[in-house]
Amino acid sequence: MVVFVVTHALGDPARLMLPLEATEEEVDAFRHAMGFDDPLYEQFFRFAKGAIRGDFGDSLWQRVPALSLVIERMPASFLLSLTAIVLAIGISIPLGIFASLRPRSLLDQFCTALSLTGICVPAFWLGIMLIILFAVKYRLFYTSGYGTWRHLVLPAIALAALPLGRITQIVRSSMMDELHRQYIKTARGKGLAERTVILRHALKNAAIPIVTLAAWELTRMLAGYTVMVEAVFAWPGFGLLAVQAIERHDLPVIQADVFVVALIVVVMNISIDLLYGSLDPRVRIRG
Amino acid sequence: MANSAMEALTGEVALTWQDRFPFLQGMARFLRDLIGDKMALIGAIIVLLVILSAITAPYIAPYDPTTQDIRNRLQPPTWSSATGAQVHLLGTDQLGRDLLSRIIHGGRVSLAVALTVTAVAGGFGIFWGLVSGYFGGRVDDIIMRIVDVQTAFPGLLLAMAIITMIGPNIQNIIIVLSINGWMVYARIARGIMLALREMEYMQAARAIGCGHLRMIFRHALPNMVSPLITLATLEMARIILAEASLSFLGMGIQPPQASWGLMVAEGHKYITVAWWVIAFPGLAIAITVFGVNLVAAWLRTVTDPEQRIKRIAGVSGAS
Numbered sequence: 001m002v003v004f005v006v007t008h009a010l011g012d013p014a015r016l017m018l019p020l021e022a023t024e025e026e027v028d029a030f031r032h033a034m035g036f037d038d039p040l041y042e043q044f045f046r047f048a049k050g051a052i053r054g055d056f057g058d059s060l061w062q063r064v065p066a067l068s069l070v071i072e073r074m075p076a077s078f079l080l081s082l083t084a085i086v087l088a089i090g091i092s093i094p095l096g097i098f099a100s101l102r103p104r105s106l107l108d109q110f111c112t113a114l115s116l117t118g119i120c121v122p123a124f125w126l127g128i129m130l131i132i133l134f135a136v137k138y139r140l141f142y143t144s145g146y147g148t149w150r151h152l153v154l155p156a157i158a159l160a161a162l163p164l165g166r167i168t169q170i171v172r173s174s175m176m177d178e179l180h181r182q183y184i185k186t187a188r189g190k191g192l193a194e195r196t197v198i199l200r201h202a203l204k205n206a207a208i209p210i211v212t213l214a215a216w217e218l219t220r221m222l223a224g225y226t227v228m229v230e231a232v233f234a235w236p237g238f239g240l241l242a243v244q245a246i247e248r249h250d251l252p253v254i255q256a257d258v259f260v261v262a263l264i265v266v267v268m269n270i271s272i273d274l275l276y277g278s279l280d281p282r283v284r285i286r287g
Numbered sequence: 288m289a290n291s292a293m294e295a296l297t298g299e300v301a302l303t304w305q306d307r308f309p310f311l312q313g314m315a316r317f318l319r320d321l322i323g324d325k326m327a328l329i330g331a332i333i334v335l336l337v338i339l340s341a342i343t344a345p346y347i348a349p350y351d352p353t354t355q356d357i358r359n360r361l362q363p364p365t366w367s368s369a370t371g372a373q374v375h376l377l378g379t380d381q382l383g384r385d386l387l388s389r390i391i392h393g394g395r396v397s398l399a400v401a402l403t404v405t406a407v408a409g410g411f412g413i414f415w416g417l418v419s420g421y422f423g424g425r426v427d428d429i430i431m432r433i434v435d436v437q438t439a440f441p442g443l444l445l446a447m448a449i450i451t452m453i454g455p456n457i458q459n460i461i462i463v464l465s466i467n468g469w470m471v472y473a474r475i476a477r478g479i480m481l482a483l484r485e486m487e488y489m490q491a492a493r494a495i496g497c498g499h500l501r502m503i504f505r506h507a508l509p510n511m512v513s514p515l516i517t518l519a520t521l522e523m524a525r526i527i528l529a530e531a532s533l534s535f536l537g538m539g540i541q542p543p544q545a546s547w548g549l550m551v552a553e554g555h556k557y558i559t560v561a562w563w564v565i566a567f568p569g570l571a572i573a574i575t576v577f578g579v580n581l582v583a584a585w586l587r588t589v590t591d592p593e594q595r596i597k598r599i600a601g602v603s604g605a606s
Contacts, residue, residue: 120577122528124535125551125569132562224443228532232555242444243536246451254448261441269439 066252070238070260076146077237080229081221083152084159089214092164096171097198100179111168118165123225127158127232144234155233159226163217170213174206181205208280215275219268223261324588330581337575341394348388349376353543356383361561378563381553386563390571393545397575400461401526405519408465412472413515417503419473420480431477434470442467443532450538460539464526475518479511513590520583524576531572547572 092115099111134140134154142151178184179202187197227239234240238257245253322328340347360383362375377386419430446463453459483489484507492506533539534548542549547568554564 116577116580117573120524120580121573122531122535122548122551122569122576124532124548125565125572128551128555128558128565129569132558132565136559223441227443227447228535231536239444242447246447246538249451254451258441258444258448261444262439265439265441 066250066256067260069253070241070256073236073238073241074260076235077222077226077230077239080152080155080159080235080237081218081226083156084221085163085214085218087156088160088163088167088217091160092167093171093203093210096168097175097203099168099172100175101198103176108172111172115165115168118161118163118168121161122228123158123162124228124232126161127155127229130154130158131232144232146234146236151233151235155229155235158232159221159229162225163214163221166217167210167213170209171206174209175202178202178206208276211275211279212272215268215272219265219272222268223265324585326581327585330578330585333574333578334582337394337578338398340391341398344391344395348385348391350385350388352384352389352392352545354384359383361557361564363561364563377567378561380550380564381557381561386550386567389545389550390547390568393547393550393568394571394575396457396540396544396546397527397530397572400457400464400530401523403461404464404468404526405523407461408468408522409472409515409519411465412469413476413508415469416473416476417480417507420477421484421499421503421507423481423484427477430473434473438470443529446529446533447536447538450533455533455538455541457540460530460533463533464529467529468522468526471522472515472518475514476511479514480507483507483510513586517583517586517590520579520586524579524583527572527576527579 095111095114099105099108102108131144131154135142140150141154142148145151179198184197184202187201188194192201224239224242226235226237227243229235230237230239231243238261242254242257244250245257356379359375359379360381362379362383364376364378364386375385375387377390380386380389415430419427446467449463449466450459453462489502489506492502497506530539530546531548531551534546535552537549537552540546540549542553550568551565554561554568557564
């Protein structure tokens with residue numbers, strides 16, 4: 001519904017979609033053909049009926065159903081987001097653990113610096129800098145496009161920087177909290193190997209905030225944060241599709257895109273809630 | 288009655304300057320804390336420098352930010368004027384405009400947008416959060432459902448869609464980013480309000496007949512100022528990035544105005560020949576956000592008594 005309000009109430013869709021030099025008669029004819037001259041509630045009814053069936057109308061630019069265009073782009077966005085989040089988790093967990101074991105050590109300071117950099121640097125700029133360094137100067141990876149792993153590396157790094165920074169910080173702080181607890185002393189007192197104490201006892205208990213944050217970061221990426229990186233690397237995901245659709249004033253595609261992304265966010269949020277249950281027995285009490 | 292009691296008290300006790308000027312004492316402690324914390328000091332200096340340069344931009348910028356000089360386009364950064372030519376510390380862009388001047392002027396836009404959005408979104412969000420937490424019941428349900436629904440929406444995509452419909456300019460960016468950012472304030476304000484509502488002083492105020500407005504703004508609001516300020520600072524960092532992102536995609540500040548995000552976008556085409564056109568505006572964004580984040584982190588530790596004790600005692604995470 002929000003999508004409808006935004007796209008219909010805030011401007012004249014017919015005017016926006018036609019070129020500037022269109023005459024008044026042409027605008028009227030187009031308006032009629034698209035049904036924009038019907039009363040608003042009738043348009044909304046039609047829109048809602050279509051949206052439930054997944055029908056947003058045809059793309060004005062390519063004359064194919066808008067929803068299929070969006071779905072076509074989904075694998076690319078999913079691939080990029082998943083790679084980035086795996087990369088971020090894979091680096092931040094060991095880094096955060098080591099930092100929490102030796103607070104104020106050189107490694108800890110490096111860790112803090114790295115995560116702060118990740119948080120502060122805009123992803124689109126990092127992407128371009130990576131291109132300049134690794135694609136233009138050293139020609140190790142491709143500047144843009146989609147296909148091989150050499151296309152994937154740079155956008156994934158650019159996208160992973162922010163979650164990497166945030167997750168490292170949360171791993172570090174929640175590990176530090178856990179390592180000061182009594183049960184850790186008990187575990188060490190029992191004579192367990194340090195490895196076991198850290199990985200099996202402390203990390204397992206610190207997992208809840210870490211998993212929550214990681215899942216939230218993934219949701220955020222899929223909810224449109226990939227747009228910047230996709231635009232920089234011409235990565236054909238639904239973020240790039242949204243930018244293109246907006247540039248062409250392709251209303252059905254914008255609606256379908258926002259709708260699909262909102263759906264993904266809802267599904268992700270439900271999965272996160274379900275995930276809690278399996279991680280934290282306390283949530284399960286009355287299931 | 289309360290007044291006469293106060294008079295009796297002040298008549299007998301000799302006042303120190305701290306008692307006379309609680310505000311000054313607060314400031315003194317504030318400054319001592321700031322200087323004691325190295326990272327916070329760095330952050331504060333960065334933020335101050337950015338603010339100062341934004342305010343005085345027309346006076347300190349070496350060139351006019353929009354004057355073109357096609358003959359000297361895409362000049363690399365130079366630090367000496369050995370060639371006798373005009374010195375461009377950070378080089379020039381694709382139209383021969385001085386990068387340093389454009390960055391200084393771009394900072395004005397970023398800060399203006401960030402401050403306005405924080406004020407608008409913060410004011411709106413805090414108000415509805417207070418109302419929601421104070422009245423509870425159905426009011427609370429309705430407001431929080433709206434917050435939930437809007438949080439579930441893909442904020443950035445929605446912002447882009449709205450911008451396309453209403454046209455990209457500064458006012459619209461502020462509107463869109465405010466629409467996007469008020470929910471978090473509402474949530475926090477409501478959460479604190481729920482806790483405050485049960486406190487005895489609030490019930491006492493209620494009992495002596497304070498109206499709803501007085502209860503909310505005179506008794507509850509002042510007690511949540513510090514967490515809200517911390518939140519607002521963090522949000523400001525986020526908004527600077529969001530504005531840069533929108534401008535980068537061409538849906539924010541429009542040329543020939545200077546904005547850091549827009550400058551990166553303009554330089555994107557010259558990626559193979561002129562790295563400086565892209566690198567410096569991006570660095571400006573990163574450094575500003577860095578400074579704001581440091582200040583926010585410091586505000587959190589200073590205003591949260593629990594964190595403060597931890598810091599002074601030099602231990603973290605007591606069992």
